[in-house]
Amino acid sequence: xxxxxxxxxxxxxxxxxxxxxxxxxxxxxxxxxxxxxxxxxxxxxxxxxxxxxxxxxxxxxxxxxxxxxxxxxxxxxxxxxx
Numbered sequence: 001x002x003x004x005x006x007x008x009x010x011x012x013x014x015x016x017x018x019x020x021x022x023x024x025x026x027x028x029x030x031x032x033x034x035x036x037x038x039x040x041x042x043x044x045x046x047x048x049x050x051x052x053x054x055x056x057x058x059x060x061x062x063x064x065x066x067x068x069x070x071x072x073x074x075x076x077x078x079x080x081x082x
Contacts, residue, residue, distance in 0.1 A: 008061075009057070010053075011068050011072070012052060012053075012064060014049075015074075015075045016052065016071050017049045020044065022078045023078070024038075024045060
């Protein structure tokens with residue numbers, strides 16, 4: 001059960017990071033790297049997966065299943081919708 005939990009936490013954080021990174025790359029051009037909104041998006045990009053990764057140990061397994069499947073579904077949508 002602990003191995004499954006760790007695997008789901010890793011999948012959840014990785015899919016969240018990749019999805020957020022694709023959203024940032026698609027919605028904000030590189031010229032806006034000094035923009036406060038871009039700095040906030042980059043902070044969210046790195047901080048939230050870290051928080052969910054560390055805090056994921058305390059989540060019930062049902063929440064991990066939900067978040068992992070939702071993140072993977074959103075990631076799949078990002079690949080099909082450009």
